[in-house]
Amino acid sequence: MKGVFGRGVGWFLSQFIPAAQWLPEYSRGALQRDLSAALIVTVMLIPQSLAYALLAGLPAEVGLYASIAPLVAYALFGSSRTLSVGPVAVASLMSASALGQVAAQNTSDYLLAAMVLALLSGLFLFFLGVLRLGFLANFLSHPVISGFITASGLLIALSQLKHLLGVPAQGDNLPELMMSMYSGLGSVNVYSLVLGASVVGFLIWSRGAAVRFLQQLSVSKNTAVLLVKAAPVVGVVATILLASGFDLEGKGVDLVGEIPRGLPQIVWPTLSLELVQQLFLPAVMISIIGYVESVSVGKTLGAKRRQKIDMNQELIGLGAANIAAGFSGGFPVTGGFSRSVVNFDAGAETQMASVYTACGIALAAMFLTPFLFYLPKATLAATIIVAVLSLVDFSILKKTWQYSPSDFFAVLVTIVVTLLFGVEVGVSCGVLASVVLFLYRTSKPHIAEVGLVEGTEHFRNIQRHPVRTLPQILSIRVDESLMFANAAFLEERVYGDIAATPEVRHVILMCSAINEIDWSALETLESINAQLKASGICFHLSEVKGPVMDALSKSGFLDALSGKIFFTQYQAFTTLRDHFDGCPQ
Structure with a gap:
């Protein structure tokens, strides 16, 4: 049965008065x-x-x-x-x-x-x-x-x-x-x-x-x-x-x-x-x-x-x-x-x-x-x-x-x-x-070192799964967007892991969970890249999302990056395990 109140309510009204959407069909x-x-x-x-x-x-x-x-x-x-x-x-x-x-x-x-x-x-x-x-x-x-x-x-x-x-x-x-x-x-x-x-x-x-x-x-x-x-x-x-x-x-x-x-x-x-x-x-x-x-x-x-x-x-x-x-x-x-x-x-x-x-x-x-x-x-x-x-x-x-x-x-x-x-x-x-509470959690995002699950192309937390790692390659996954509140936390984690493993020659930042990088975090990444380069360590990124890649391209960061951008973490790992003495070109 057609609505009691009739039809024909204008589009404008329906957008600003929700009642206009159901009134014409009111039975x-x-x-x-x-x-x-x-x-x-x-x-x-x-x-x-x-x-x-x-x-x-x-x-x-x-x-x-x-x-x-x-x-x-x-x-x-x-x-x-x-x-x-x-x-x-x-x-x-x-x-x-x-x-x-x-x-x-x-x-x-x-x-x-x-x-x-x-x-x-x-x-x-x-x-x-x-x-x-x-x-x-x-x-x-x-x-x-x-x-x-x-x-x-x-x-x-x-x-x-x-x-x-x-x-x-x-x-x-x-x-x-x-x-x-x-x-x-x-x-x-x-x-x-x-x-x-x-x-x-x-x-x-x-x-x-x-x-x-x-x-x-x-x-x-x-x-x-x-x-x-x-x-x-x-x-x-x-x-x-x-x-x-x-x-x-x-x-x-x-x-x-x-x-x-x-x-x-x-x-x-x-x-x-x-x-x-x-x-x-x-x-x-x-x-x-x-x-x-x-x-x-x-x-x-x-x-x-x-x-x-x-x-x-x-x-x-x-x-x-x-x-x-x-x-x-x-x-x-x-x-x-x-x-x-x-x-x-x-x-x-x-x-x-x-x-x-x-x-x-x-x-x-x-x-x-x-x-x-x-x-x-x-x-x-x-x-x-x-x-x-x-x-x-x-x-x-x-x-x-x-x-x-x-x-x-x-x-x-x-x-x-x-x-x-x-x-x-x-x-x-x-x-x-x-x-x-929000700022506290944002300032300390979950960061995990990841390794390859044998027989697959998947990388998982080394603390939770039996995985394959190489001492020359440090793979880190950040499960949060990078911003002013947590950039320093990432920097401390990278330097701490490198200090604990002197053999590291490549650091891969797995970006699959990073939806945004603000200016403060970008400056931190530039600092990490410069410090690692000065220490003879290559800095790489993998699985970078499109909007993040666009922002990094506009900033000029990619031109100064000592390493490469990899489409997948598996590609990064298999490529770098044969280049322990230098950054691949």
């Missing part, structure tokens, strides 16, 4: 599946939006506002067809940390700062997307990000215990939270504790045993899995009834209270240079973390349907979503893992599912908010705690320790710094650790 079947997925995600998103707004230190309705316009904006500009954007736990915690430094909670300045933070995040992402800088995300180590998210998950869970205990507590890091919580233990509200603990228990049960329980009632497994996603709504409804029926507010249970009814107003946040300067760096950090996680989720879901996401377009899509949040009274948003998985599993085919979800949230903001007056904050805290516990993954420490001690150290430092000093310092440390 009734896709509409039905997207509506079904939107219904499930809407039910899941309402309590999450309220909870994450409170986590960010904002009024509950701001969470709803951040789940309307941003979803529509991403639907137009995002490249993933099933990624679901909105408020998420880590971005909310980072927002709270940033906003708390510039304004007091429950003030108009705090709300303004939240909008400016979202706007700055969006402009930063959009700017990177226009410049096609999506590749920069590759420089952020995923193990380091996992460590940061694990530590953030713990901080989020601890920060919500105050609502379960009914005690005042503050703090941006583990020591502050623990001390604040300890000082308030004498005023624990038993009703809040019982209520919150019950919801936590119910939500944990719903994630496991509830599926089996529904299957015993002849509900299919897939349907049961989707139904349990509505468990937070069941907790919300039940605790609202309890709070209103038993006057829990009079017993000291903290309630959400009155939530304004209606849609967010589109406004231009009042910008001041001082506020922009204070929030710019936190906005960059929130953008980076949100983008990396969104791309990770988008790639995972896209691969299941053989759909490819465009990393640069994702920058534009997420940037547009945050700009929309800034103009509609929201706060920073990004792609949510659990929400996107639910959207995918529920059958969503296109981003129209997100548009329908935005409509559902808008209806909730207009008609359901009066019923949320008696919603206990302990219920929302329980929802957050159960949600973020899935983010805590200390197994990353064991995995990295077994695989790479340098990765383990970077992850450990990120976790410890985040817990002790807060999310802003933690994410800064994570970015720095990723860069340092």
Whole structure:
């Protein structure tokens, strides 16, 4: 059946608005599946939006506002067809940390700062997307990000215990939270504790045993899995009834209270240079973390349907979503893992599912908010705690320790710094650790002396394989491009191997893994060539790639090379074994 929305969208629009690629072929079947997925995600998103707004230190309705316009904006500009954007736990915690430094909670300045933070995040992402800088995300180590998210998950869970205990507590890091919580233990509200603990228990049960329980009632497994996603709504409804029926507010249970009814107003946040300067760096950090996680989720879901996401377009899509949040009274948003998985599993085919979800949230903001007056904050805290516990993954420490001690150290430092000093310092440390780790590995590439595998034309590491070598020929393979950071390491290795084997008359640099040689590395190669030539040793290259050969030809290095360029390492070895007393011409 031809698309409901017709055909004929111009090429220009299809290049800059991904939605223009699938809208012309949007079918009734896709509409039905997207509506079904939107219904499930809407039910899941309402309590999450309220909870994450409170986590960010904002009024509950701001969470709803951040789940309307941003979803529509991403639907137009995002490249993933099933990624679901909105408020998420880590971005909310980072927002709270940033906003708390510039304004007091429950003030108009705090709300303004939240909008400016979202706007700055969006402009930063959009700017990177226009410049096609999506590749920069590759420089952020995923193990380091996992460590940061694990530590953030713990901080989020601890920060919500105050609502379960009914005690005042503050703090941006583990020591502050623990001390604040300890000082308030004498005023624990038993009703809040019982209520919150019950919801936590119910939500944990719903994630496991509830599926089996529904299957015993002849509900299919897939349907049961989707139904349990509505468990937070069941907790919300039940605790609202309890709070209103038993006057829990009079017993000291903290309630959400009155939530304004209606849609967010589109406004231009009042910008001041001082506020922009204070929030710019936190906005960059929130953008980076949100983008990396969104791309990770988008790639995972896209691969299941053989759909490819465009990393640069994702920058534009997420940037547009945050700009929309800034103009509609929201706060920073990004792609949510659990929400996107639910959207995918529920059958969503296109981003129209997100548009329908935005409509559902808008209806909730207009008609359901009066019923949320008696919603206990302990219920929302329980929802957050159960949600973020899935983010805590200390197994990353064991995995990295077994695989790479340098990765383990970077992850450990990120976790410890985040817990002790807060999310802003933690994410800064994570970015720095990723860069340092990259530079460390680049500065010490794998370099191996290679020899001929008998009966073949292949050369392998002499430390790993039984190979044939000659003392007069030193064959070295570098498994990395040569640049300023590692050129000296290669130079030291060559001179060290020559010193250990005085009989060497030929040095062959096997270049099969070298994709680029920068100017600093070229100068090092020139130095090596000159030093070897002065010592009566010929310097040769083998298996040089075309682009590298082009660069070397332009530099004049090949004219000064004491040896030759060989097409293969085997050709170099067999030619030179008969020329121990001089360089072949």
